[in-house]
Amino acid sequence: MxxxxxxxxxxxxxxxxxxxxxxxxxxxxxxxxxxxxxxxxxxxxxxxxxxxxxEDKKALFRALCEQDFRALAQRFQGVAGIADPLQRLAEIGRAYADFALRHPNHYRLMFMAPKPMGASESLLERNNPDEDAYAFLLRAVKDAWSAGCFRPELNDPELIAQTLWASIHGVVSLHIVKREEDEWIDWRSPAEAVELMTAATLRGLARGRR
Amino acid sequence: MxxxxxxxxxxxxxxxxxxxxxxxxxxxxxxxxxxxxxxxxxxxxxxxxxxxxxEDKKALFRALCEQDFRALAQRFQGVAGIADPLQRLAEIGRAYADFALRHPNHYRLMFMAPKPMGASESLLERNNPDEDAYAFLLRAVKDAWSAGCFRPELNDPELIAQTLWASIHGVVSLHIVKREEDEWIDWRSPAEAVELMTAATLRGLARGRR
DNA sequence: ACCTAAACTGAACGTTGTTCAGTAACCGGA
DNA sequence: TCCGGTTACTGAACAACGTTCAGTTTAGGT
CATH class of the missing domain: 1.10.10.60 (Homeodomain-like)
Incomplete structure (x- = not known):
């Protein structure tokens, strides 16, 4: 049948x-x-x-977003094999920024959209690093933390992960919004900004002499 | 008459x-x-x-935005007197985040809105630190740079300013978007995130032993 | 052959941003 | 004082929007 x-x-x-x-x-x-x-x-x-x-336009949009989140998580698999935790974090940032700048409208829908993600009952597995990009980042941070890579007063891996995420999100989201017609400011290239941002935050968070 | x-x-x-x-x-x-x-x-x-x-809805919105930009620049005047350039930068970040989190919908219109800022012919004075918040930040960065506060390989104050801006923007914009119904992630408070972010980026960019 | 359910359509409802013809009020020149 | 023209505003309309609903077609089970 x-x-x-x-x-x-x-x-x-x-x-x-x-x-x-x-x-x-x-x-x-x-x-x-x-x-x-x-x-x-x-x-x-x-x-x-x-x-x-x-159900409606939002639900249709949400279905697309779930595909995108899955694609991002899959993108992260490419850097999962890097042994050095700090280097892996740097590569995560680069992969994330690359994804965002290559698909700015996807990114806008995923992380800059005002509302319509509301009341989401996603069928993505949370806390599974293979499907949940945040879980992947968090695990890398925890690995680095366990290896003693961070300054001793930093004892909250979740806060560290969110800060690292926010740093790259800041660069790419600002560029996505301001990219179009804003001669007000002499913008540096996003690639430069991402490099300096990862270097600065990781050096600022890492333990030890530089 | x-x-x-x-x-x-x-x-x-x-x-x-x-x-x-x-x-x-x-x-x-x-x-x-x-x-x-x-x-x-x-x-x-x-x-x-x-x-x-x-002229239309966008123009009305733009007029409001100009008021908001002016308000932000005025907010910055409160920290203009701090002598130490690095400490001044930290306070600029805090003031910026405070403004954003206190007026999230203003902030959304100013820095996260998709389009309607387009074709803006603002009557704000550019490059005047009293009216242009970015110029204010840039001057603080240049002061710190001239004073030799940054690592020697950093020779582009504009890039440094944009990176610092992006770091705080990342924290607040992520919180503004995700604040509502996102039990997916165990969010830390924005205040904590801002503190860690400013500490990390400034330490990562600054010269000298910690 | 009949019946139910799934997949889909055409037409409509209320609301949106925006336009346009028209009107009332006011002021300067005759 | 009346006239003409600019200024500020209204009521009604337009096309397009998201969404709903009463039907229609199609297919499978009985």
Missing amino acids: GIAERRERERQEAQGRILDAARELFVAHGYEAVSMRQIAERAEYSPAALYFHF | GIAERRERERQEAQGRILDAARELFVAHGYEAVSMRQIAERAEYSPAALYFHF
Whole structure:
């Protein structure tokens, strides 16, 4: 009786078409600028059909975000093998910034969006470093902490992880927002800023003579 | 002939009523959630009247932002007198974070808003530290740089200033976005994060043994 | 052959930003 | 004093938005 499976497969194919259409438009123009009607037209459905597969625009957006979070976590797997904890942290920062600057609209939806992540019941496994990027960072920090890499008065790995995250997030989010038409400030390249930021924070947090 | 002055005064009073109404609503609910009709009703005008005084919703928003930028620059005046350049930088960071966390919706409009700052022809004086908060920060960085506070390989005050700005922006913007319903991560208080961030970056950038 | 449920459509509702023709009030010149 | 024109404003409308709902088609189980 493979007919239930076929129905389920067709259902997911339809959802996939909608998600693909939505992704292209969101990434190109951002959340607010894309309408459900545009998504529907590109996916070759009527606007109302989207509401059969997704509760509303926010839910559709949230489904895309989950894919993105998974992609980021997967990106981190590339640096999981680095033995030296501090060097691994530096590479995590670089990978994160690279992801953010390569997909600025994704990033905006993931970490700079005002609301629509609200009431999220994600099906990502939390605390699993393979799927949860924050858990991956936290583990690297804990490794470094256990190895005595940090200054002795720093005894809260969670705070350290959040600070490191915030440092790179600050660089990339500022660049994403201000990148367009802001001759007000003579911006340095994000790559330079990321390098200086990781060097500064890690040196500032690390124990020992420089 | 004081009649032209009176007309001008009435014009500004009307604009002030609109700006006040818009400010309250924007600060309470954010840019997207507030409609021109709501602003008009609170200001006791017809919706169309707003378009006589402001070109569109973005322009109205921009006018508010300019007030906010001025307020931030004024806030910085409170720490202008600190002699030690590094300590002054630390206090600038604290003042900035305090401003951001006290007025999160203002901050969102100023530094996390997707677009509507576009094509801005602000009438703020650039490069004047009394009105331009970035110029104020940059001057403090240059003071510290001239005094030889930074590591010898750091020879770009602009890059240093942008990095310091990004570090605090990262902490506060992440907290503003994630503050609401995100039990996913066990967030530390923003005050703790700001303290650790300023300590880490300044120590990481500063010359000399710790 | 009938019935139920799934997948989808067309048309509508209320709200959004914005425009436009029209109007009332005021002031300077005749 | 009346006239003409600018200034400030309104009411109604437009297109587009997210969303809903009453139907219609299609397919499978009985």
